[in-house]
Amino acid sequence: QSALTQPASVSGSPGQSITISCTGTSSDVGSYNLVSWYQQHPGKAPKLMIYEGSKRPSGVSNRFSGSKSGNTASLTISGLQAEDEADYYCCSYAGSSTTWVFGGGTKLTVL
Amino acid sequence: QVQLQESGPGLVKPSETLSLTCAVSGYSISSGYYWGWIRQPPGKGLEWIGSIYHSGSTYYNPSLKSRVTISVDTSKNQFSLKLSSVTAADTAVYYCARQRGIAAAASFDYWGQGTLVTVSS
Numbered sequence: 001q002s003a004l005t006q007p008a009s010v011s012g013s014p015g016q017s018i019t020i021s022c023t024g025t026s027s028d029v030g031s032y033n034l035v036s037w038y039q040q041h042p043g044k045a046p047k048l049m050i051y052e053g054s055k056r057p058s059g060v061s062n063r064f065s066g067s068k069s070g071n072t073a074s075l076t077i078s079g080l081q082a083e084d085e086a087d088y089y090c091c092s093y094a095g096s097s098t099t100w101v102f103g104g105g106t107k108l109t110v111l
Numbered sequence: 112q113v114q115l116q117e118s119g120p121g122l123v124k125p126s127e128t129l130s131l132t133c134a135v136s137g138y139s140i141s142s143g144y145y146w147g148w149i150r151q152p153p154g155k156g157l158e159w160i161g162s163i164y165h166s167g168s169t170y171y172n173p174s175l176k177s178r179v180t181i182s183v184d185t186s187k188n189q190f191s192l193k194l195s196s197v198t199a200a201d202t203a204v205y206y207c208a209r210q211r212g213i214a215a216a217a218s219f220d221y222w223g224q225g226t227l228v229t230v231s232s
Contacts, residue, residue, distance in 0.1 A: 001173060003156070036218035038157075045206055045225050046149075046157065051218035089157050093215035098162075098170040100217070102149075105156040 001094045004029065004103035011109040017078040020106045022090030023071060028101060029092045030071035037066060037075045040087045040105075049088075050075060077108070085110040113137040115207050115223035123201075123230050129194040133207030133223060134187075140165055141185040145210035145217050148181060148192045150203040151225075158203075162210060162217075163190055197230045204228075 005023040012018040022035060029035060033053040038046035048057050050066035053073065063078045073092070077084055090103040119131035133146070140146060147162035161171040163181045171179050175194070183190040194201060204225040210217040 032215045034216050034218075038219070045222040046219070047222075048218055048220050051220070052212070052216050057220065091157075091159070091218070093217070095215070097173075098214060099172065100147075100159045100162070102157040102159055 001028070001099060001101050004090055004092060004101055006088075006090060006103040006106045008104075009107045009109065011111055012080045013111045014080050014082065016080050017076060018080060018108065020075045020077075020088050020090075020108070022073040022075070022092075022103045024073075024092055024101075025071055028094040029068065029073050031095060032093050033068050034093060035066065035068065035073040036091045037064075038089045038091065039084075040089065042086075046089065080110050082110050084108060113209060113221040115209065115221055117205060117207050117223045117226040119226060119228070121227060121229060123197055123228060124232050125198055125230055126196055129192070129197050129201060129228055129230075131192045131205055131207075131226065131228070132189055133191070134189045135209070136188070138209070139185075140183060140188050140190065144212075145170075146183065146190045147208050147210050147219060149206045149208060149219070150201075151206070152200075152203040155203075160192065160194075160205075199230050202228065202230045 037050040054066040145162040148160040180193040208219040209221040211220040
């Protein structure tokens with residue numbers, strides 16, 4: 001299984017919206033609308049931001065939303081805030097033999 | 112509040128076996144869910160290593176399968192990782208995490224703080 005493809009970096013100004021893409025194949029992202037997204041600040045453990053494609057855990061801001069089209073899932077952050085600056089990772093179930101695969105990660109810079 | 116805590120040697124010699132344990136509090140492993148190990152080499156991205164279902168069924172990353180063993184000890188409410196024949200490429204921060212949900216819907220909702228394991232002689 002290959003890692004899901006994410007852009008290495010994205011940036012935006014406070015108050016703007018950004019979208020991070022996560023491209024897989026018909027065997028993972030394309031087969032399951034169940035991608036999860038994680039936020040990781042430097043030196044910290046990842047934090048679950050979106051699960052089952054578009055659901056937010058309790059306590060996660062509604063500025064974060066998830067969607068999917070074909071083999072690509074997306075994470076959108078609206079109303080960017082300085083605290084959103086972090087690395088973001090997507091993760092998908094990869095089917096066969098019950099496995100999971102992460103994306104390569106995207107560094108978000110808030111200008 | 113679910114909490115996970117990794118423990119184990121921070122330094123392992125090449126060709127030896129890396130062994131880590133994840134102690135879980137606030138939730139009984141035997142009650143359900145998957146329990147997984149994820150690693151992150153310095154400056155790089157996350158890599159799923161493998162998971163164990165509460166019943167004991169195991170699932171491994173195909174690229175590591177020949178070297179990985181994950182087990183669970185429900186009496187101590189902990190699960191463990193063994194990675195054999197390590198090389199410098201296995202140097203990473205190792206995280207344990209709970210996977211809430213069933214199979215395709217499972218997501219990593221609680222994480223340990225991570226522990227750095229360095230492979231060096």
